Amino acid sequence: xxxxxxxxxxxxxxxxxxxxxxxxxxxxxxxxxxxxxxxxxxxxxxxxxxxxxxxxxxxxxxxxxxxxxxxxxxxxxxxxxxxxxxxxxxxxxxxxxxxxxxxxxxxxxxxxxxxxxxxxxxxxxxxxxxxxxxxxxxxxxxxxxxxxxxxxxxxxxxxxxxxxxxxxxxxxxxxxxxxxxxxxxxxxxxxxxxxxxxxxxxxxxxxxxxxxxxxxxxxxxxxxxxxxxxxxxxxxxxxxxxxxxxxxxxxxxxxxxxxxxxxxxxxxxxxxxxxxxxxxxxxxxxxxxxxxxxxxxxxxxxxxxxxxxxxxxxxxxxxxxxxxxxxxxxxxxxx
Amino acid sequence: xxxxxxxxxxxxxxxxxxxxxxxxxxxxxxxxxxxxxxxxxxxxxxxxxxxxxxxxxxxxxxxxxxxxxxxxxxxxxxxxxxxxxxxxxxxxxxxxxxxxxxxxxxxxxxxxxxxxxxxxxxxxxxxxxxxxxxxxxxxxxxxxxxxxxxxxxxxxxxxxxxxxxxxxxxxxxxxxxxxxxxxxxxxxxxxxxxxxxxxxxxxxxxxxxxxxxxxxxxxxxxxxxxxxxxxxxxxxxxxxxxxxxxxxxxxxxxxxxxxxxxxxxxxxxxxxxxxxxxxxxxxxxxxxxxxxxxxxxxxxxxxxxxxxxxxxxxxxxxxxxxxxxxxxxxxxxxxxxxxxxxxxxxxxxxxxxxxxxxxxxxxxxxxxxxxxxxxxxxxxxxxxxxxxxxxxxxxxxxxxxxxxxxxxxxxxxxxxxxxxxxxxxxxxxxxxxxxxxxxxxxxxxxxxxxxxxxxxxxxxxxxxxxxxxxxxxxxxxxxxxxxxxxxxxxxxxxxxxxxxxxx
Ligand SMILES: Nc1ncnc2c1ncn2[C@@H]1O[C@H](COP(=O)(O)OP(=O)(O)OP(=O)(O)O)[C@@H](O)[C@H]1O
Ligand SMILES: [Mg+2]
Numbered sequence: 001x002x003x004x005x006x007x008x009x010x011x012x013x014x015x016x017x018x019x020x021x022x023x024x025x026x027x028x029x030x031x032x033x034x035x036x037x038x039x040x041x042x043x044x045x046x047x048x049x050x051x052x053x054x055x056x057x058x059x060x061x062x063x064x065x066x067x068x069x070x071x072x073x074x075x076x077x078x079x080x081x082x083x084x085x086x087x088x089x090x091x092x093x094x095x096x097x098x099x100x101x102x103x104x105x106x107x108x109x110x111x112x113x114x115x116x117x118x119x120x121x122x123x124x125x126x127x128x129x130x131x132x133x134x135x136x137x138x139x140x141x142x143x144x145x146x147x148x149x150x151x152x153x154x155x156x157x158x159x160x161x162x163x164x165x166x167x168x169x170x171x172x173x174x175x176x177x178x179x180x181x182x183x184x185x186x187x188x189x190x191x192x193x194x195x196x197x198x199x200x201x202x203x204x205x206x207x208x209x210x211x212x213x214x215x216x217x218x219x220x221x222x223x224x225x226x227x228x229x230x231x232x233x234x235x236x237x238x239x240x241x242x243x244x245x246x247x248x249x250x251x252x253x254x255x256x257x258x259x260x261x262x263x264x265x266x267x268x269x270x271x272x273x274x275x276x277x278x279x280x281x282x283x284x285x286x287x288x289x290x291x292x293x294x295x296x297x298x299x300x301x302x303x304x305x306x307x308x309x310x311x312x313x314x315x316x317x318x319x320x321x322x323x324x325x326x327x328x329x330x331x332x333x334x335x
Numbered sequence: 336x337x338x339x340x341x342x343x344x345x346x347x348x349x350x351x352x353x354x355x356x357x358x359x360x361x362x363x364x365x366x367x368x369x370x371x372x373x374x375x376x377x378x379x380x381x382x383x384x385x386x387x388x389x390x391x392x393x394x395x396x397x398x399x400x401x402x403x404x405x406x407x408x409x410x411x412x413x414x415x416x417x418x419x420x421x422x423x424x425x426x427x428x429x430x431x432x433x434x435x436x437x438x439x440x441x442x443x444x445x446x447x448x449x450x451x452x453x454x455x456x457x458x459x460x461x462x463x464x465x466x467x468x469x470x471x472x473x474x475x476x477x478x479x480x481x482x483x484x485x486x487x488x489x490x491x492x493x494x495x496x497x498x499x500x501x502x503x504x505x506x507x508x509x510x511x512x513x514x515x516x517x518x519x520x521x522x523x524x525x526x527x528x529x530x531x532x533x534x535x536x537x538x539x540x541x542x543x544x545x546x547x548x549x550x551x552x553x554x555x556x557x558x559x560x561x562x563x564x565x566x567x568x569x570x571x572x573x574x575x576x577x578x579x580x581x582x583x584x585x586x587x588x589x590x591x592x593x594x595x596x597x598x599x600x601x602x603x604x605x606x607x608x609x610x611x612x613x614x615x616x617x618x619x620x621x622x623x624x625x626x627x628x629x630x631x632x633x634x635x636x637x638x639x640x641x642x643x644x645x646x647x648x649x650x651x652x653x654x655x656x657x658x659x660x661x662x663x664x665x666x667x668x669x670x671x672x673x674x675x676x677x678x679x680x681x682x683x684x685x686x687x688x689x690x691x692x693x694x695x696x697x698x699x700x701x702x703x704x705x706x707x708x709x710x711x712x713x714x715x716x717x718x719x720x721x722x723x724x725x726x727x728x729x730x731x732x733x734x735x736x737x738x739x740x741x742x743x744x745x746x747x748x749x750x751x752x753x754x755x756x757x758x759x760x761x762x763x764x765x766x767x768x769x770x771x772x773x774x775x776x777x778x779x780x781x782x783x784x785x786x787x788x789x790x791x792x793x794x795x796x797x798x799x800x801x802x803x804x805x806x807x808x809x810x811x812x813x814x815x816x817x818x819x820x821x822x823x824x825x826x827x828x829x830x831x832x833x834x835x836x837x838x
Contacts, residue, residue, distance in 0.1 A: 202707050204698040211695045214684035221643070221681050222696045222750070223667035281686040 021273070024294045024301075024319075031301045038304050041180050047300055048181070049172075052189035053248050055292045058267040058274075059196045060240035062288050063233045065271055066200075066213045068280035069130055069137035071234065073144035074241050074264035077122055079257065080152040081114050081245025085168075086161040086255040094163030098156075104165045114242040122148065123238025127231030145264075152257045162254040172250030185247050192240065197285040199236075209233065213280030269316075270295050273323040295319070339398075340365045340532045341386075341501055346395035348378075348385055348556075350737060352729025355381045356392070357556040363501065363532040368523060370547035370564065371536045374576055374769040375741025376727035378556040379536050380422055383503050387419045388412045400500070410439070418494035419503040420487075422536075422740050422767070428479035433461035435478050436493045464492055468522050484511045484629055491519065495526070502526060503534045506740070508542060509767050512629045512795070520546055538741075538769050540569040552576055577771045584770065585802035586777050590784035592621035592805050597671075597758050597789045602639055602649035610636045610813040613649075617758070617789045622780060624804030625793040627833050631810040633793045634676050637760050641666045641673045653757065667696065670757035674747060674764055676793070678740070682747045685736035689728050690717045692735045693749045700754075713753075720749035724775055741768045748776065752783075759783065762793045777803050797826050811835045 015022065032038040057074055064071045087098040088110050122144060129140040176182040200206040208229055212219045220226055249255045274291025276283030298319060302312040341363040348356040356378045363369045371379050385392040388406030397404055399415065406412040409419070427435055434441075437457050444453040461474035470488055478486060487507060494502050504523075508516050523533055523546060537543055543550065543564070550567055552559040552575045559575055573581050595616040602613040610632040617623045627633050638644045640651060642662040651658045651671075658669045666672070675681045684692050694701075694713040701709040717731050724745040728738055735743055744767060751759060761780075765773045780803060784790050794800050800807050806820040809832035816832040819825075 198707075202710070204702070204708055207691065207695060207698045207708060210687060210691065211684050214687045215681070217681035218675075218684055219695075221641070221663050221673060221675055223664040223672075224695075225662070225664050277686070279686075281684065 021290060021294050024298050028297050028301055031304055035304055038301075043300070043304075044181060045175070045183055047296060048186045049183045049251060051293050051296045052183065052185040053244050053251065054263070054266055054270060054296065055189045055289055056192050056240050056244040056247065057263055058270045058288050058292050059192055059285070060237035060244070061264065061267040062196075062271050062276050062283050062285075063200075063209065064137070064237050065268070065276050065278070066209055066280060066283045067230060067233055068213050068216070069230065069233070070141060070268070071126065071237055072138065072141040072264050073122065073126065073148055074237070074267060075260045075262050076145045076148040076152065077118060077238060077241035078245040078248060078263055079255070079259035079261060080148050080155070081118060081242040082249035082252070082255045082259045083152055083156050083161060083245075083257065085110055085114060085246045085249045086164055087156075089165050089168045089249075090161070091163045091165050096159075097163065098161060107165075107168050107171070111243065111246045114246055115239040118242035119235040119239040121238075122241075123235035124231065126238070127234035130234065131227035131230040149257065156255075156257050158257060160254055160256040164250070164253060168250045169253050172247065185251060188243070188247060192243070193285055193289060200283075200285060205229075205232065210281055213277075213282070215281075266295065267292075269320045269323070272320070278324065338364055340400055342396075342398040343382065343386060344396040344398070346382060346385055346397070347393045348381055348390060349393055350729075352733065355556050356385070356395075358395075358558060359553060359556060360558040360561075361534070361551055362561065363534060364548075365500075365532050366527045366530045367548040368527060368533045368535055368546050370543045370550045371534055371553065372538075372543065372550060372572060372576060373553035373559075375745075375767075375772055376739040377553040377576075379553060380505055380739065381556075382553070383419060383505060383534065383536070386412070387417060387503065413440070413497050413499075416498065416500035417503070418497040418499035418501070420490050420494050420505060420507050422505040422509075429477060431475050432465070432472055432478055432481075432489055433458045433474040435489055436461050436464070436474075436496050438493075440497075460496070461492075464496055468492060468495070469518065482629060484515055487511060488515060488518070491522065495522070499531060501532045501534065503536075505536045506538070506767055507535075508537060508539060515629075516542065538767065540572060540770075543572070544569065554578055573770050576769065581771065581774065584774065584798075586774060586781055588805075589781050590620050590622065590805070592618040592784075593787070594618060596654050597791075598652040599640060600650045600652070602636060603647045604632075604635065604639065604813070605645040605647055608813065609644075610639065610810075613810075613813075613815050615808055615815060615818075617791055618805075619789055620784050620787045621806065622784050622790045622792060622804045624800035624807035625791060625810065626797060626800055626807050626829050627810035628837075629795065630812070631833065632813040633810050634762055635813075636810070637673060637762055637791070637793060638675075640760070641671065667754065667756070672696070672751045672754055672756040672759055674751055674759070674761040676762040676766070678744055678747065678766070683735050683743050686734055688732045689721070689726070689735055689738070689746055690714060690731040692746050693717045693720055693753055696750050696754045716753045717749070720746075720752065724749060724779070725772065741772060744768055745772060745776075748779070752779065756788070758789045758791065760791045760793070763795065764792060765794070765796070765799060773799075797829055800829075801825065809833050811837065 037043060057078060061071055061074055088105050089107055090097050090104065092103055126141055126144055129135045130137045171184055174184050176184055176187045208224045211222065211224060212226055212229055216226060248260055270292035271283065271288050272278060273294055274287035276288060299312060302315060339362045343361040346356050346359045359378060359382050361371065361382065373379050381390060384390045386397060388408045388411055404415065427438065441452045442456045443450045458474050465472055465474060478489065481489065491507060507519060511519060526533060535547055547564045549561055550564050550572065551561045554576060596619045597617040600614050602610060604610050613636055625633050635644060639646050639649065642660045642665055651660055653669065660666045660669065690713065694717065698708050701712045703709045720726065721728065721731065726745045727742050735746055748764060765776055768776065780790055792804060801824050806818055807824060807829060808818050809816050809829055811833050816835040819828050
């Protein structure tokens, strides 16, 4: 009798702690039964491509969030990286070419340079501003968000950039080894996920990151250089944002300064739904992937059922708030 | 109505992996001081939290003033007249003392239809309360202007302001000076005269024997028994706590100090009233004690050596080589580590596992392929520590915040043992630790010294310093007032040096 009650309580807790995830999976099944297309090849691939880009951004944000910081410049970094990639990878015969005399470069070289370049500029600056100058992360990175948008407008001349080389766009649209359910972008996200999982769980960087999030004072006394770790986390994040921009530019087939605006909020929401604590020190890679996935499923579901776009925003907003409320609840209710 | 204000019967409470309480009992008479004793992790705090509504008991009965109650939250407990001073302080540093005392229960007055906080009444009441207890603080002062021990007294005021029938004090004296302890005891006496029952948790035997009427002892969540304090002795309490006899409080000395190796030269703080011109030497294989009253700036000096505080001058040498220490990470690289005094603030990583809490300072020392943390190796160290220091934890993956206070302390000690430093500075290493575990920690300190390490041990417990150290450095108001060893190592001499500049 007593045993029974205890188990019921456990089940109840499980349901509440994973409430948002469970609800969304159930609704997906209901939508899927009604619209067989929902589980169709095309839809699933599309879902995975979207999720891939967002997961890469979320991994970057997670590193920063776990250390009790934040990065509001994520979306603009992604957008700017996408724009730069696009200008360097335009077809030679495209009329409105930004750099008319530049032959299209090797796309992998572009990708690598973007990642390194972003880490060394925006990532490094964000890190320095937050650590050495003690500007609260929320404000410091918000400043960066606006700065990057401005630079991006100047860079693109506020014009859309099209005429991307086929190799680039085909790669993003393509599937790994011709397997329809495995988009190339998904493979990239998976590799990044593995890398992040390894970094978070099996390296000194990861251990120190969780420690700083758990208790910065204790971390400092334990010999952890918090400033250095903060800077490194922003640099890692910036490199991942650049990669996400490279992926997104190819997927969209053309870019503009508006690319990826506000994506940081989706990423933060995904992380939180997936259990990255807003109080620092907690967060698992598997959780982040689930969080991002669930959020994306929710969106597509609503499109499928034919919910007015306006309402999809309302629902997404509510889901974010509920997810965070449930997350916080885990810390209050210790009874 | 029975003679008891409070009876707790057969209380059980399980957390994932531990049965924290297993038929625990407690019966408190009005106007009595009832000591609740037991080793670290025995379940004392948990039992009190069940009473106070922080935890929900799984089963058992709580009878308060003749009727069965079940507090769902601390607010309900306070309304019933049950107040608690927690083992871990929960102060709000940048609000005033009065606001801290009345937080959540601010006195209100009505302006038309709206209720607003009656600040005048709040400050007057708070000041009256402070005066009544002979605490000369200004109720308007910010809490952060007080020392940790003064904050503790404010916390006690908070409990008293609730006009309680029962006051629970969970290790209230851990950071109090002798004088403050006297003050506290005076307050407790005032309370009992008014008919209030006091539940008193402490690991300090002399205090218990001095203040309490009855003693209830717990072991592993179980009720062992209740005795009149007058029939108990320290030895008897210890025996009942640990379930076996414990012959000595201090292990025999096994280390022999060698040459001076660690040299601290002319440390001056950037703050005038803090430590000034402090120089001392410690030998290899030596346990150097640091004594002084609260406010002697011992912690500040140690933190400055670690690079945590601003200094205008000061050099550190190890074996003749100058150490360039600007931050704790520099110090640790040079083999100098610090166990901090403030366990919650700068010791534990609450949400991380016991294993991560032990391993965090050593992650760079155990690497595979130069980049991967060798978790197997670290887990071995963790298992060894759990065994050696008898850390009570369901597993090494348990979050440290779920351990009892004393066991958290042992985990942090393990962190520094794992690092294997040359010079180990320990600030109040046995704070909140039970006698058995203290003995284990003293043994470990002795063993490290025998291996040739230098131990610097700051402590407010003079008997402990005298029992364990080879030499004791005494500080008063930021200055080193002398060293005692051998014959001179006695309470009178140390007291004399610790009060040298105090009128
Ligand atoms: N929130 C919690 N979750 C899981 N386990 C807990 C929790 N709180 C306490 N425990 C466990 O319950 C047991 C009793 O802990 P408690 O804090 O009551 O000990 P204590 O007697 O107060 O010890 P100390 O003298 O060290 O303060 C311990 O084994 C502890 O690990
Ligand atoms: Mg306790």
